[in-house]
Amino acid sequence: MKHYWKALILSSIALAIFSVLLAFLMLADSQEPAQPAATIYEINSFSVSEISAVAVNNATGAYGFILSPDGYITVVPEHMTEEDDYSQDEMRAFVFLLSKLSASQAIDDGATATDFGLDQPLARVSIILNDSSTLRFNLGNRSPVDDSYYFQKEGDPRVYLIGKTTASLMLRTRTDFWNKELLPGINTESLDLLQSISLMSEEINSRNWRIEHKGDFSYQLVEPLTIPIKTDNVFSMLLLPLSTLEPEQFLGLSEDLVPYGLNKPDYTLTVTHGDKTQALLFSRDGQGGFHATRRGRSGIFGIPEDRLEFLSLGYRELIGDYIYNGSMASVDTIEFIRPSTGISYRLALLGEGAQLYGIIDGQSIPYGQVTTALTPLYTIGIVGEASHDGNHKEEIHKALERPAHARVKITKRDGTVDILEFHPMNESLSFIQINGDVSFTTYTLAAQAIEDALVGLSQ
Numbered sequence: 001m002k003h004y005w006k007a008l009i010l011s012s013i014a015l016a017i018f019s020v021l022l023a024f025l026m027l028a029d030s031q032e033p034a035q036p037a038a039t040i041y042e043i044n045s046f047s048v049s050e051i052s053a054v055a056v057n058n059a060t061g062a063y064g065f066i067l068s069p070d071g072y073i074t075v076v077p078e079h080m081t082e083e084d085d086y087s088q089d090e091m092r093a094f095v096f097l098l099s100k101l102s103a104s105q106a107i108d109d110g111a112t113a114t115d116f117g118l119d120q121p122l123a124r125v126s127i128i129l130n131d132s133s134t135l136r137f138n139l140g141n142r143s144p145v146d147d148s149y150y151f152q153k154e155g156d157p158r159v160y161l162i163g164k165t166t167a168s169l170m171l172r173t174r175t176d177f178w179n180k181e182l183l184p185g186i187n188t189e190s191l192d193l194l195q196s197i198s199l200m201s202e203e204i205n206s207r208n209w210r211i212e213h214k215g216d217f218s219y220q221l222v223e224p225l226t227i228p229i230k231t232d233n234v235f236s237m238l239l240l241p242l243s244t245l246e247p248e249q250f251l252g253l254s255e256d257l258v259p260y261g262l263n264k265p266d267y268t269l270t271v272t273h274g275d276k277t278q279a280l281l282f283s284r285d286g287q288g289g290f291h292a293t294r295r296g297r298s299g300i301f302g303i304p305e306d307r308l309e310f311l312s313l314g315y316r317e318l319i320g321d322y323i324y325n326g327s328m329a330s331v332d333t334i335e336f337i338r339p340s341t342g343i344s345y346r347l348a349l350l351g352e353g354a355q356l357y358g359i360i361d362g363q364s365i366p367y368g369q370v371t372t373a374l375t376p377l378y379t380i381g382i383v384g385e386a387s388h389d390g391n392h393k394e395e396i397h398k399a400l401e402r403p404a405h406a407r408v409k410i411t412k413r414d415g416t417v418d419i420l421e422f423h424p425m426n427e428s429l430s431f432i433q434i435n436g437d438v439s440f441t442t443y444t445l446a447a448q449a450i451e452d453a454l455v456g457l458s459q
Contacts (some may be wrong), residue, residue, distance in 0.1 A: 025232060041160060043153055044101040044127075044135070052130050054095055056170065058123035058139075063174035065091055075174060081209070085297065087179040088411050094169050094177075098127055103151065103160035116150035116159050117141030123170040139170050178225065180247045180301060181296055182280055185273055191217070194274040197238060198223070199313070202266050206314040211238075215414065218330050226438040228326035228418065229318050237318065241310050242271070247292060247301030257281075260291040260300050267311045280309060316385075323380040323421060323432055323440055326410070334377070335409040336454050345454040347373075361458045373457050376449035377408065379418075384441045386431055396438055399423040399431050406447035422447045 005314045044353045048067070055064040066074045113119040121138035128134050140150030140159070149167035151160045164169055186194075198210035210223040219234045221227050257263040261283035279295040282303075290308055292301045304411065319325065328349065337344045348359045349370065358365035358373075365373075404421040411417050421433040422444065430444045 003372070005334050027321070039104075041103040041106045042101075043103055043151075043162075044099055046099055046129075048092075048099050050094055050129050051095060051099060051127055053128040054098060055126040055128070056123065056172075057125075058171050060171075060173040064405070065095065067095065075177070085179040085299070086177050087181070090177050090179075093310075094172075097166060097169065098125065101162070101166070103162050104148065105161040107159040107161070108157060109443060113140075113152075116152075118150060122167075125170055139167055139399075142167075175253060176250060178250055178253070178299055180250060180299075182245055182247065182292065182301070183242055183271060183273075183278060185276075186239075186271065188272070191239060193274040194239075195274075196270075197272075198270045199311070200268045200270075201311075202264070204314070206316065207267075207312070209313075209315040209318065209389065211318065214330075214416075216327075221318060224315060225439045226435045227319065227437075228324065230320055230325040231327070233318055233320055233325075237313055238310050241307070243302075245307065247303050248307070249302035251291065251300040251302055253298045254300055255298065257300075259286075260293075262291055262293055264302070266290075269311070282308065296341055319382070321382060322378065323434065323442060324378060324410075325380055326378065326418070328374060329353070330409060330412050330414070332413045333409075333411045334374070334454075335411075336451055337407040337409070338405070338451070339356070339403050339407060340405065345451070345458060346458065347454060358457065360388075360454065362456070365457050369457065373453040376446065376453050380442050380446045382440045383429060383443060386438050386441055395425075396431060399425055400433065400438070404433070405430070405444070406451070408450060 024317045049069075051067055053064055053066050056062065064323050066076055068074070071092070073086075073088055073095070074084050075091075117140035118138050121140055123139040125137045125139070126134055127137075132454045134239045136154040138152050138154075140152065142164075143161060147164035148161040149164065151167070152158070153160075159315050168329065175335065194213045196212045198209060199207055201207035208224065209221060211219050212222050214220050217231050219229050219231060221229050249441050251260070254260070262281045265281035265283045267282040269282070271280070280292060281295060282292050285291050285302065289302055289304050290311075292303050293299060331349050333349070334347045335344060336346075345360065347365075347370075349356060350359065351367075354367060356367050356370065358370040386392070400423055402423060404423050406422040408420040409417065410420075419433075419435055422430040422442075423433060423438075424444065425431050425441055428444055429441050430447070431438050432440055432442050
């Protein structure tokens with residue numbers, strides 16, 4: 001019996017070891033064989049600070065960059081003037097690429113220069129180093145196999161294959177390095193310096209508007225009427241597209257705007273940022289896009305229409321669905337008055353952020369209740385636009401002659417005041433007058449909802 005148990009134990013151990021080995025072998029077989037690492041052929045590898053100049057000669061002409069010790073790059077043979085505006089970032093990126101040049105393949109089978117188009121190169125590039133030595137390179141034909149290009153370094157018998165992106169930089173014209181930034185300085189870090197944005201359209205009057213930054217990222221429409229607008233709307237519809245606006249195509253440095261229709265632009269966008277006011281001009285190119293330039297600056301650009309959706313914004317889109325848009329954080333007091341009865345309620349807002357609270361009739365109201373109570377004020381719906389022509393103008397005039405059935409006065413912490421007045425239009429609708437302007441109609445019950453909310457707070 002002892003021999004039986006001993007044999008059984010040994011058999012179990014052998015089976016376990018066999019199972020582990022089998023599992024290991026199966027796992028090893030299921031793994032894909034390791035791929036060999038791609039070979040990178042180093043052509044240049046030195047610091048940009050070792051470069052004093054770069055010269056490029058291609059089918060578009062010859063030009064060069066001179067690097068100063070502080071990193072500033074001057075374009076030659078151009079004489080830098082106030083009108084010249086080359087992109088330092090793009091030129092530095094090109095010089096850096098040349099200093100770290102590499103290839104995906106090297107050919108050293110003894111083929112002739114003619115075989116690769118290197119006897120009549122598409123581009124010649126020279127790098128002059130600080131020690132006065134010069135490195136010369138030739139860009140040959142495009143490979144018939146893929147998008148790479150043949151490339152050779154003087155003194156090196158090998159022919160390299162470099163990528164299409166690298167080759168395209170060597171085929172650039174001097175003006176391809178022109179600064180394409182239409183609105184310099186407009187980015188998320190500098191939006192506190194933004195003062196105003198206005199759009200003027202030659203096509204549609206409703207697209208003529210102007211907004212102003214009132215501080216703390218609070219914005220107000222000031223033309224064609226004065227009314228606060230939601231910060232979210234301004235950011236998503238306007239500021240984000242402007243901060244990322246970059247032309248797709250450089251068309252030239254023409255000082256004559258007539259061929260591009262920019263002498264009489266379809267749209268003019270004017271931005272005051274810090275102490276600078278800049279005007280962007282846009283005209284349709286007849287091919288589904290726009291020609292664009294910045295007034296007073298050389299450079300004509302092409303931009304697809306889908307990058308310029310802000311040009312189709314009317315003031316109604318900026319306002320959104322509600323008549324009064326604003327931030328509770330900017331409010332000092334809100335007063336509701338029924339002129340016919342003299343009934344009034346006054347809510348003061350104190351504190352900041354989540355610590356904001358209200359005071360009404362001597363009672364302290366916590367943040368959550370204040371937010372709920374003010375919902376009717378910030379959700380006064382737009383039923384329709386008030387037309388100011390013909391019979392409609394007379395209708396508005398008669399309505400304004402009658403006393404307002406409700407009045408809301410919002411005093412801001414910066415001292416400005418917004419006044420909303422509800423003037424009866426019929427049994428269910430009212431014209432709403434905002435800071436003296438009548439542009440919309442709303443439901444008369446909207447005023448009642450504001451009053452009921454304040455009554456609820458006072459009780």
